[in-house]
Amino acid sequence: MKKECIAMLLAGGQGSRLYVLTGDMAKPAVPFGGKYRIIDFPLSNCSNSGIDTVGVLTQYRPLELNSYIGSGQPWDLDGSTGGVHILPPYMGSSGGTWYKGTANAIYQNIGFIDLYDPEYVVILSGDHIYKMDYSDMVRRHKEAGAACTISVMEVPWAEAPRFGIMSVDGEDMITEFAEKPKEPKSNLASMGIYVFSWQTLRRYLTEDEADPHSDNDFGKNVIPAMLQSGERMAAYRFAGYWKDVGTLESLWDANMDMLSPESGLDLLDEAWPIYARSVNAPPAFLADTARVTHSAINRGSVFLGTVENSVISPGVTVGEGARVSYSVVLPGTVIESGAVVEYAILGEGCRIGANAQVGCAPQGADPDTWGLTVLAPGCPVADGRTIPAGTMLDRSGEEVTK
Amino acid sequence: MKGLHGIIFSYKQRSDLRELGEVRCPSSVPFGGRYRAVDFALSNLVNAGVKDVGVVTHGRYQSLLDHLGTGKDWDLSRKRGGLHILPPFNEQSGWSASPFRGKIEALASVRSYLDTIRQDHIALMDGDLVVNLPLGEIFEEHLRTGADVTIVCGNDSFATEDGTYFELDGQRRVREVLFHLHTPRGYRGLEVYILSTQFLKDLVDECTGKDQFSWRRDVLQARKDELYLHAYVWDGFAAQIRSVREYYDRSMQLLDPAIREELFTLRHPIRAKGTDKSSTYIGAEGRCVNSLIADGCRIEGTVENSILFPGVTVEAGAVVRGCVLFKEAAVRRGAELAYIIADKNVEVLSGRTLMGHAAYPIVLAKDSIV
Numbered sequence: 001m002k003k004e005c006i007a008m009l010l011a012g013g014q015g016s017r018l019y020v021l022t023g024d025m026a027k028p029a030v031p032f033g034g035k036y037r038i039i040d041f042p043l044s045n046c047s048n049s050g051i052d053t054v055g056v057l058t059q060y061r062p063l064e065l066n067s068y069i070g071s072g073q074p075w076d077l078d079g080s081t082g083g084v085h086i087l088p089p090y091m092g093s094s095g096g097t098w099y100k101g102t103a104n105a106i107y108q109n110i111g112f113i114d115l116y117d118p119e120y121v122v123i124l125s126g127d128h129i130y131k132m133d134y135s136d137m138v139r140r141h142k143e144a145g146a147a148c149t150i151s152v153m154e155v156p157w158a159e160a161p162r163f164g165i166m167s168v169d170g171e172d173m174i175t176e177f178a179e180k181p182k183e184p185k186s187n188l189a190s191m192g193i194y195v196f197s198w199q200t201l202r203r204y205l206t207e208d209e210a211d212p213h214s215d216n217d218f219g220k221n222v223i224p225a226m227l228q229s230g231e232r233m234a235a236y237r238f239a240g241y242w243k244d245v246g247t248l249e250s251l252w253d254a255n256m257d258m259l260s261p262e263s264g265l266d267l268l269d270e271a272w273p274i275y276a277r278s279v280n281a282p283p284a285f286l287a288d289t290a291r292v293t294h295s296a297i298n299r300g301s302v303f304l305g306t307v308e309n310s311v312i313s314p315g316v317t318v319g320e321g322a323r324v325s326y327s328v329v330l331p332g333t334v335i336e337s338g339a340v341v342e343y344a345i346l347g348e349g350c351r352i353g354a355n356a357q358v359g360c361a362p363q364g365a366d367p368d369t370w371g372l373t374v375l376a377p378g379c380p381v382a383d384g385r386t387i388p389a390g391t392m393l394d395r396s397g398e399e400v401t402k
Numbered sequence: 403m404k405g406l407h408g409i410i411f412s413y414k415q416r417s418d419l420r421e422l423g424e425v426r427c428p429s430s431v432p433f434g435g436r437y438r439a440v441d442f443a444l445s446n447l448v449n450a451g452v453k454d455v456g457v458v459t460h461g462r463y464q465s466l467l468d469h470l471g472t473g474k475d476w477d478l479s480r481k482r483g484g485l486h487i488l489p490p491f492n493e494q495s496g497w498s499a500s501p502f503r504g505k506i507e508a509l510a511s512v513r514s515y516l517d518t519i520r521q522d523h524i525a526l527m528d529g530d531l532v533v534n535l536p537l538g539e540i541f542e543e544h545l546r547t548g549a550d551v552t553i554v555c556g557n558d559s560f561a562t563e564d565g566t567y568f569e570l571d572g573q574r575r576v577r578e579v580l581f582h583l584h585t586p587r588g589y590r591g592l593e594v595y596i597l598s599t600q601f602l603k604d605l606v607d608e609c610t611g612k613d614q615f616s617w618r619r620d621v622l623q624a625r626k627d628e629l630y631l632h633a634y635v636w637d638g639f640a641a642q643i644r645s646v647r648e649y650y651d652r653s654m655q656l657l658d659p660a661i662r663e664e665l666f667t668l669r670h671p672i673r674a675k676g677t678d679k680s681s682t683y684i685g686a687e688g689r690c691v692n693s694l695i696a697d698g699c700r701i702e703g704t705v706e707n708s709i710l711f712p713g714v715t716v717e718a719g720a721v722v723r724g725c726v727l728f729k730e731a732a733v734r735r736g737a738e739l740a741y742i743i744a745d746k747n748v749e750v751l752s753g754r755t756l757m758g759h760a761a762y763p764i765v766l767a768k769d770s771i772v
Contacts, residue, residue: 034681267680278676282666283435283696296681299697
């Protein structure tokens with residue numbers, strides 16, 4: 001089945017910088033923004049952009065991600081000629097290996113892509129929160145006659161050294177690429193979203209694979225090789241909301257951004273819906289004693305206490321006299337009466353005992369040791385226990401260090 | 403094969419539903435913040451292991467078709483069996499023009515469908531019944547007692563529009579079948595019946611031959627002595643959505659945690675069509691208490707003792723008390739609503755005040771702007 005354009009979604013990240021929060025999940029399966037998981041964003045963007053064939057490359061702890069994606073129906077990606085396909089590493093007649101790098105992951109699935117014989121392949125990563133029309137980026141790619149188009153956004157100059165930085169000419173064609181430069185020549189950062197002309201990419205992937213010294217990575221190897229060979233490389237400027245949620249702090253920030261549409265992340269806007277596989281539960285109930293302000297809430301939750309400046313996932317219980325502020329609470333967690341949760345990320349299915357204290361506000365805390373408090377999925381906190389700010393607990397409630 | 407087949411009757415039009423029933427049949431009236439009435443019958447059947455369900459409809463069924471789709475939300479989109487929607491196709495003179503006069507007539511109109519039923523037993527249900535029945539247990543009891551028909555009753559004589567009532571003896575055998583009562587007595591029938599497929603087909607054929615169309619009059623009442631009619635009495639919550647008053651009172655009962663716990667128990671969940679909405683946002687000045695709130699709402703004002711469906715907006719300074727607001731309703735800045743049922747896409751403009759009463763809630767018709 002010939003397709004003009006298909007997408008490949010790199011979802012194999014271990015999420016090691018999310019530490020205990022991922023539990024048994026791959027990073028893209030981590031819940032975000034109340035009812036979503038991170039992978040809902042690229043999948044919904046594909047669906048809304050008219051891309052009906054998506055390969056999802058997974059390798060670490062894929063069970064939860066695989067069952068979440070299922071047939072792809074929630075994202076309308078269950079068509080009969082395309083749809084969403086989970087692509088784990090596999091053994092061939094001459095053996096097989098783990099995905100060694102982002103480029104190797106695509107290399108190992110050349111056979112899958114060739115099935116659709118596409119003109120263009122969009123490469124996406126599974127840890128970004130943004131709304132983007134990939135068809136507009138493909139249009140830019142075609143108009144520029146490029147072999148590769150990279151989406152970029154302007155970042156503050158001070159932050160530029162954290163990113164892959166592109167230098168461009170007057171027509172926004174890329175002249176130079178520097179990975180995390182100490183002295184950036186530009187403030188256009190790569191967002192890790194690429195459009196390639198497939199036959200050209202196929203050739204570079206094969207060459208890259210033949211090089212034993214390569215890390216088989218797009219940013220480190222394939223993009224620089226293409227630039228060096230003089231391929232036409234276009235930049236595609238993106239101005240909307242985009243955030244890499246690969247760290248606990250950025251994940252927390254992005255959740256808080258959701259509460260303020262001024263941040264640019266307006267999920268209530270239905271012009272570009274983000275789809276999710278949702279749980280079956282009755283609407284949220286707010287009791288007479290509930291006081292919920294500047295917060296996002298979801299179905300299946302019951303509120304008897306106070307919630308402020310927080311994002312609450314489905315199926316959460318906040319007991320009477322309990323208070324949750326500036327926190328992200330993942331699905332099914334129970335906060336017993338009188339407990340206080342501040343500046344924390346609580347994993348799925350945690351139980352916070354009565355009158356426990358989890359985390360605290362930065363005001364009045366020691367700025368050197370203060371940080372978000374993070375609990376692994378299923379972590380129990382005994383009644384009355386105090387978990388200081390900046391602490392991480394694993395699923396048995398033991399403290400772990402970063 | 404052994405097992406239970408489901409037939410849901412969804413053909414009645416109820417004028418007492420006023421504006422709520424103008425655009426839809428009672429089965430597709432929204433209820434409980436994210437459900438439609440028919441979700442309960444469908445979920446009850448599916449939770450009892452029923453794989454095949456037919457829905458008999460007649461008129462105003464666009465909204466119902468839209469809601470049911472292929473049936474996949476109830477796992478009823480199957481290669482064999484699954485959900486079948488049954489508009490009147492076995493037409494005899496005049497049937498398609500006027501609503502069915504009774505269940506027998508409704509079944510006669512889909513008579514050829516009855517021959518395709520694989521299972522040896524059938525559960526008949528009404529699409530306007532809001533309940534979480536253990537149908538599997540009721541079916542077992544039906545087989546155990548050897549009854550001709552098992553009739554599910556509520557444990558009350560609550561007056562419901564056009565209700566059927568049953569008087570029972572000590573063994574729960576039906577002794578009297580009553581309807582059109584000024585003051586209801588006996589046990590309130592929930593219009594849930596279990597009987598064998600062959601027996602149902604025989605009844606339909608025999609009644610049709612005598613120009614009899616009413617299940618409760620021509621079968622239950624007329625043959626109560628010759629048939630073994632056994633009653634199963636359900637003690638829990640069971641609402642029949644037949645009038646605005648009943649709709650409102652039953653909705654407000656959902657604010658009681660014990661009733662929600664029973665109706666929405668996770669052991670037999672009520673399944674509903676999903677909506678692709680974001681989380682609900684409650685603003686810094688928002689105040690929302692003793693209310694059920696679905697996804698995708700935006701609440702900057704005050705909401706008390708109310709039920710909000712997905713995507714409802716309550717702007718700053720607006721006050722909503724004792725209301726049921728359907729999907730996408732919007733209450734603009736400073737407006738005040740009390741005891742209102744607002745249908746889909748209703749918009750109440752800034753500063754308007756509308757007051758109903760608990761005994762007479764005002765219904766705002768779909769898409770109206772106040």
